[in-house]
Amino acid sequence: MDRRIDQSESGAAELISSIFKTPAKPLARGAWLWWFWLFFIHDENTKKTGRCRQIMILWSVKNDPDITCNGMRIRNSRIVADGQNFILDGAAAAWYFDGYEMHEGGDFVLERSGMKLSPKSRRLDAPGATPSSFSYSNGEYITKIKTGSHEFELRAKKTDPHPAVGPNHGHTPLFGSMEIEGTRLEILELGGCERNGTGGAGGKKKDGGKNSGRPHLKRIEGTAYFQKILLAAPPPQWYWGLYHFDDGSFATYMQVYAGRAALAHNLYGKPNLRKPSLSIKEDILVYHAPSGRVFEGNRLMVKPSKSDVAGCWKHQFVGGGKDFEVSGTAEGYAHACWTFEKNIGILPLRSTFKYNEYPAVLKKLEIRPTNKGEKSIILKNGVGNMENSWGFLI
Numbered sequence: 001m002d003r004r005i006d007q008s009e010s011g012a013a014e015l016i017s018s019i020f021k022t023p024a025k026p027l028a029r030g031a032w033l034w035w036f037w038l039f040f041i042h043d044e045n046t047k048k049t050g051r052c053r054q055i056m057i058l059w060s061v062k063n064d065p066d067i068t069c070n071g072m073r074i075r076n077s078r079i080v081a082d083g084q085n086f087i088l089d090g091a092a093a094a095w096y097f098d099g100y101e102m103h104e105g106g107d108f109v110l111e112r113s114g115m116k117l118s119p120k121s122r123r124l125d126a127p128g129a130t131p132s133s134f135s136y137s138n139g140e141y142i143t144k145i146k147t148g149s150h151e152f153e154l155r156a157k158k159t160d161p162h163p164a165v166g167p168n169h170g171h172t173p174l175f176g177s178m179e180i181e182g183t184r185l186e187i188l189e190l191g192g193c194e195r196n197g198t199g200g201a202g203g204k205k206k207d208g209g210k211n212s213g214r215p216h217l218k219r220i221e222g223t224a225y226f227q228k229i230l231l232a233a234p235p236p237q238w239y240w241g242l243y244h245f246d247d248g249s250f251a252t253y254m255q256v257y258a259g260r261a262a263l264a265h266n267l268y269g270k271p272n273l274r275k276p277s278l279s280i281k282e283d284i285l286v287y288h289a290p291s292g293r294v295f296e297g298n299r300l301m302v303k304p305s306k307s308d309v310a311g312c313w314k315h316q317f318v319g320g321g322k323d324f325e326v327s328g329t330a331e332g333y334a335h336a337c338w339t340f341e342k343n344i345g346i347l348p349l350r351s352t353f354k355y356n357e358y359p360a361v362l363k364k365l366e367i368r369p370t371n372k373g374e375k376s377i378i379l380k381n382g383v384g385n386m387e388n389s390w391g392f393l394i
Helices: 008-020 044-049
Strands: 032-043 053-062 064-067 074-077 078-082 086-095 102-118 123-126 133-136 140-147 150-157 168-173 178-196 216-219 222-232 237-244 250-258 277-287 293-297 297-307 312-322 322-332 338-345 350-369 379-392
Touching: 008 168, 032 150, 032 178, 032 350, 032 379, 053 102, 053 133, 053 140, 074 086, 074 102, 086 338, 102 140, 102 338, 123 322, 140 178, 150 222, 178 250, 178 277, 222 237, 222 250, 237 312, 250 312, 250 379, 277 297, 277 312, 277 350, 293 312, 293 322, 322 379, 338 379
Parallel strands: none
Antiparallel strands: 032 053, 032 222, 053 086, 064 074, 064 338, 078 086, 086 102, 102 123, 123 133, 133 140, 140 150, 150 178, 168 178, 178 216, 178 222, 237 250, 237 379, 250 277, 277 293, 297 312, 312 322, 322 350, 338 350, 350 379
């Protein structure tokens, strides 16, 4: 998306309020609206392994009469006004990497939900067997998730006043009435707590099972990322990454492309991911917190390769902007996949789209200013998430 960084307090307040509003126009056929959080949880094992526990949660509505996600059928998803509030007939989905194993979909959170969006109280509630909620109050973004015996209360807040941190808004018109629009918060300080009772999706026990069955309350520390996106277009193929560094810096990139990956799991099996030959959109943004500098550009090339970890990938990328060049290498260490399927019109055929997420480490990022005399900036071991998508939905 073409990003707009608003440096005024009134602009930021308006964007925060807009997070809890529905689009001004009804969702077009096939349009997708979602709220998406990534939480990077640091604990005693993070320093040892370089990997952190992660949670992703997404609440979404897609204007399709019939679609499946990981085998769960979603029919007639829609938005309905209810007084000053809105009922979102959609789905809630989440995964949790506990430091050892990935818990995704039905093993963590995946269910249809009659979600309630309350603009006045700045709150989104998703009732169900695995209830969750998201709200904003007194400068904190509060997300709650309950699944089995495991409960999370995740509290994120902006502690760096730099406007690059967000909230920032972007909008890109596409073809005809198609568009992508969204609001993002790039890096927030994360606190809160978790309660794990009788095992659930809580990770391997390191105590021989002595505490199994006892409720255990644990504080949470780390960072968080948020986006609210309206995608009024068929989902494309992309490579994406978002990484947070210990000094408060962050880096994010995205390359949207068209290629043979659209046919994967449609006309043939697994994709052979490669450097795109037909790039549609390129975007990179790096914020260096110690200097307060922002490096933003629209030149990017991602070269994917298989990781040493089964089912995971690496991203090697180069890019830049008006006054800098950048390069980096990231590697995934766990994998979650959301598989969407729907009928192709009245034909006895189905289209398939796979959205893959990988907890990952950005091992090294080098920023090279092109102005004479300026030294390179090197950032190491950023914790984050990368994405690969392939297939298509029509």
